Amino acid sequence: MEQIYTIEKLDHQGRGIIRKDGIVIFVENALPNEQVEVQVVKEKKNLKEAKVLNYYKQSCNRITPRCPYYKECGGCHVMHLPYKKQLEWKIEKVKEIMRKFVSSNVPIQEIVASEEWNYRNKATFQVRKEIGYFKYKSNLIVPIETCDLVDKKIQSLLSVMTKLDLNDCSQVIVRASKNQTMVIFQINNRFNQTKMIENLSSYVNSIYIKGKKLKCIYGESYIEEEIGDFLFRISPDSFFQVNTNQAKKLYDIVLNYASVTKEDSILDLYCGTGTIGLYMSPYCHKVLGVEINRQAIIDARENQKRNHIDNAEFICSDVATIVDKIKEDYSVIIVDPPRNGLDNKTLFYLKNCNAKRIVYVSCDPVTLARDLKELKEIYHIDELTPVDMFPQTYHVECVCVLNRRQPL
Numbered sequence: 001m002e003q004i005y006t007i008e009k010l011d012h013q014g015r016g017i018i019r020k021d022g023i024v025i026f027v028e029n030a031l032p033n034e035q036v037e038v039q040v041v042k043e044k045k046n047l048k049e050a051k052v053l054n055y056y057k058q059s060c061n062r063i064t065p066r067c068p069y070y071k072e073c074g075g076c077h078v079m080h081l082p083y084k085k086q087l088e089w090k091i092e093k094v095k096e097i098m099r100k101f102v103s104s105n106v107p108i109q110e111i112v113a114s115e116e117w118n119y120r121n122k123a124t125f126q127v128r129k130e131i132g133y134f135k136y137k138s139n140l141i142v143p144i145e146t147c148d149l150v151d152k153k154i155q156s157l158l159s160v161m162t163k164l165d166l167n168d169c170s171q172v173i174v175r176a177s178k179n180q181t182m183v184i185f186q187i188n189n190r191f192n193q194t195k196m197i198e199n200l201s202s203y204v205n206s207i208y209i210k211g212k213k214l215k216c217i218y219g220e221s222y223i224e225e226e227i228g229d230f231l232f233r234i235s236p237d238s239f240f241q242v243n244t245n246q247a248k249k250l251y252d253i254v255l256n257y258a259s260v261t262k263e264d265s266i267l268d269l270y271c272g273t274g275t276i277g278l279y280m281s282p283y284c285h286k287v288l289g290v291e292i293n294r295q296a297i298i299d300a301r302e303n304q305k306r307n308h309i310d311n312a313e314f315i316c317s318d319v320a321t322i323v324d325k326i327k328e329d330y331s332v333i334i335v336d337p338p339r340n341g342l343d344n345k346t347l348f349y350l351k352n353c354n355a356k357r358i359v360y361v362s363c364d365p366v367t368l369a370r371d372l373k374e375l376k377e378i379y380h381i382d383e384l385t386p387v388d389m390f391p392q393t394y395h396v397e398c399v400c401v402l403n404r405r406q407p408l
């Protein structure tokens with residue numbers, strides 16, 4: 001006879017959790033209180049991963065995902081939950097992680113909601129004869145004709161590309177700003193550039209190919225985007241926040257948390273194309289941005305010029321190798337590291353420098369919590385605001401402000 005389990009709660013990746021006899025089973029597409037029969041698809045010591053064979057009782061919160069590819073495609077994780085419930089779950093997840101790894105006293109604000117659909121300004125499509133996304137946890141392709149998460153200009157371009165011969169490329173990246181679109185083809189040497197320019201030039205502002213090297217074969221070498229009063233240039237390989245409208249809200253929170261005056265010098269670590277530092281530059285004495293990607297630093301300097309900012313400087317370097325060489329004092333430090341968070345050298349620097357305040361922007365609450373645990377000896381964690389940059393997925397961005405405990 002089949003065994004029926006009740007889902008206890010959602011884990012941090014949006015999977016249902018079953019606990020039985022010291023074993024935890026993670027179940028895709030299962031919601032709290034649902035009663036399910038499952039099939040185990042992967043097994044480790046005390047952990048199993050499973051899929052649902054039958055729902056005996058479904059949650060009143062369950063909705064039918066509007067995407068026809070949802071079940072196979074790996075891009076979205078919680079489209080079977082209404083957006084309001086996704087937000088409730090994300091804030092609960094941040095609270096739980098902070099309680100578990102930092103303290104139950106971290107003041108956590110309401111999560112900042114996003115538009116639910118068409119929010120992504122960048123899409124990475126895979127090509128194996130057909131164009132699509134990777135199937136969940138695999139290298140197989142799910143062919144798609146549309147994706148509701150991406151900007152409408154990317155949707156239109158996708159529908160054009162589904163009709164083209166893409167045999168000589170393996171990946172297509174599309175980036176869009178409010179008025180422009182850029183496409184980057186990962187190619188082999190049989191790729192017909194002339195044909196592709198003919199096919200796409202009326203739809204895009206810029207076409208790049210990437211074989212051994214990255215090369216612009218049509219139009220401008222970058223696209224431009226506005227955030228608030230600033231105009232930023234985006235090159236094919238530079239980081240730019242994927243949800244532009246939310247980026248403005250995120251930067252406003254950073255600005256508010258940093259609470260700088262004309263006396264303050266800002267160190268913007270992991271600065272990408274300089275966006276956060278430049279956004280804050282009118283309110284402070286000066287800004288130094290540090291970033292490892294050479295092209296992003298070229299963009300940052302260009303962004304500085306086009307926005308007529310004369311109190312910012314940018315250095316291309318690994319943050320970990322430069323922090324112990326920084327001699328000058330910075331009163332406010334912004335950190336926005338990749339998913340793996342801060343390394344030990346940078347944590348050491350932050351603990352021993354003379355900054356009065358740190359604003360930490362994080363795309364992974366677990367590594368954020370690990371780093372806050374280190375920093376809280378020296379800094380008081382004043383407030384944390386989660387920002388939803390990625391509706392329909394389990395990801396959540398956080399901005400946190402820390403103030404030095406002992407006045408300098």
Ligand SMILES: C[S@@+](CC[C@H](N)C(=O)[O-])C[C@H]1O[C@@H](n2cnc3c(N)ncnc32)[C@H](O)[C@@H]1O
Nearest residue numbers: 239241270271272291292293318319336337338
């Ligand atoms: C999450 S992005 C933040 C970018 C920027 N703050 C923004 O809002 O657009 C992280 C950035 O850190 C850069 N990065 C990654 N590892 C780095 C390192 N070890 N040292 C310096 N920069 C690094 C990446 O290239 C990327 O531009």
